[in-house]
Amino acid sequence: MLKWFEQTDSSRSGVISSRIRLVRNWKEYKFPSKLDDKESTEMIHRLEFGLKDLGEELGKPMVFSMLDELNELDRVAFKERRVLNSSIAAKKTPVGILLSENEDTEIVFNGDDHIRIQVLKTGLHLEEMWEQASGIDDYMNERFPYAFDDRYGYLTAFPTNVGTGLRASVVVHLPMLSQGRKFSSLIGEMGRFGAAVRGVYGEGEDNFGALYEVSNQKTLGQTEREIIDTVTKAAIQLTNQEMQVRKLSLQRRKIEREDEIYKSYGVLKYARRLTSRDAMIFLSQMMAGLEDGLIHTKEEFNVYRLMLGIWPANLQKISDRPLNKEELDMARAEFIREELPELN
Numbered sequence: 001m002l003k004w005f006e007q008t009d010s011s012r013s014g015v016i017s018s019r020i021r022l023v024r025n026w027k028e029y030k031f032p033s034k035l036d037d038k039e040s041t042e043m044i045h046r047l048e049f050g051l052k053d054l055g056e057e058l059g060k061p062m063v064f065s066m067l068d069e070l071n072e073l074d075r076v077a078f079k080e081r082r083v084l085n086s087s088i089a090a091k092k093t094p095v096g097i098l099l100s101e102n103e104d105t106e107i108v109f110n111g112d113d114h115i116r117i118q119v120l121k122t123g124l125h126l127e128e129m130w131e132q133a134s135g136i137d138d139y140m141n142e143r144f145p146y147a148f149d150d151r152y153g154y155l156t157a158f159p160t161n162v163g164t165g166l167r168a169s170v171v172v173h174l175p176m177l178s179q180g181r182k183f184s185s186l187i188g189e190m191g192r193f194g195a196a197v198r199g200v201y202g203e204g205e206d207n208f209g210a211l212y213e214v215s216n217q218k219t220l221g222q223t224e225r226e227i228i229d230t231v232t233k234a235a236i237q238l239t240n241q242e243m244q245v246r247k248l249s250l251q252r253r254k255i256e257r258e259d260e261i262y263k264s265y266g267v268l269k270y271a272r273r274l275t276s277r278d279a280m281i282f283l284s285q286m287m288a289g290l291e292d293g294l295i296h297t298k299e300e301f302n303v304y305r306l307m308l309g310i311w312p313a314n315l316q317k318i319s320d321r322p323l324n325k326e327e328l329d330m331a332r333a334e335f336i337r338e339e340l341p342e343l344n
């Protein structure tokens with residue numbers, strides 16, 4: 001079965017994927033940081049048992065595992081594929097994971113909070129994904145009463161999540177807009193409307209590949225619908241502006257852009273060693289070139305899947321052994337060479 005990020009969705013240029021994340025706590029237990037391992041394990045298994053029919057309800061099997069059953073490589077691979085965030089991946093305390101086969105739907109038990117519901121999908125679909133996450137949330141709340149305050153809303157381990165416990169985010173690709181002088185003031189402007197924009201793989205010039213995550217700044221004082229609307233509008237505005245800049249570039253320097261994109265393809269297709277920095281830069285060029293119709297491949301292909309696949313844990317899983325820096329660069333080049341389709 002294809003993983004969620006292997007599915008192509010080209011309905012909106014510049015948009016990569018959407019994510020809905022809800023955090024909740026079960027009233028019956030203290031927050032995770034106050035639980036000992038025995039209490040944590042008991043709570044996790046009660047949650048697991050209470051949700052044994054959830055997969056059937058959702059129409060997709062949900063597989064349960066404990067974080068400490070995973071080896072180090074699988075943990076990092078889960079982080080690279082967004083199943084776990086950095087904080088949960090590093091936990092030494094008991095953590096449970098209920099995950100669908102294509103990894104688009106997940107519930108983490110006893111991470112930073114008792115319950116973390118996450119839904120991921122390629123393209124811009126926050127509204128529909130909110131309905132899905134909300135359905136899971138209602139199903140759970142019928143079985144496990146949540147810690148809720150009439151004035152503040154859902155109570156969470158970190159004050160930044162109190163209220164709705166909702167983080168809605170969209171990953172967008174802004175290779176040209178982000179190079180403009182006005183980009184930082186544009187991001188500041190988004191902040192005034194409640195949307196935070198940050199580099200997925202680093203800040204400023206170090207964010208190779210120009211992927212940005214747009215998400216809500218606040219979880220309190222706004223309804224879920226308002227949050228989704230704010231993030232959706234910000235993602236649309238940013239990608240529209242990106243497309244305007246690209247349109248201008250096609251009018252003013254089409255040959256230069258074509259040249260850059262074909263050179264990027266050449267490197268990706270034939271290099272024998274590639275650093276993650278170079279791979280991200282060239283893949284980003286390819287992504288924009290495909291969207292702008294400057295380059296055509298024989299088969300449809302999903303650049304984002306390669307962007308997620310070039311990181312150490314995934315490459316080591318493919319090679320089935322630990323790799324040093326030099327070997328990683330070689331494995332990365334080989335992975336891309338094999339995945340990249342021929343040109344039309």
Ligand SMILES: Nc1ncnc2c1ncn2[C@@H]1O[C@H](COP(=O)(O)OP(=O)(O)OP(=O)(O)O)[C@@H](O)[C@H]1O
Nearest residue numbers: 017018019021082084085116167169170171200213
């Ligand atoms: N729309 C998206 N598509 C794909 N990955 C995403 C998206 N939004 C966020 N992510 C990834 O999910 C992971 C968690 O994101 P982030 O650190 O922003 O989480 P958070 O809002 O603090 O919530 P959590 O508490 O669930 O981690 C990161 O690796 C981030 O890059």
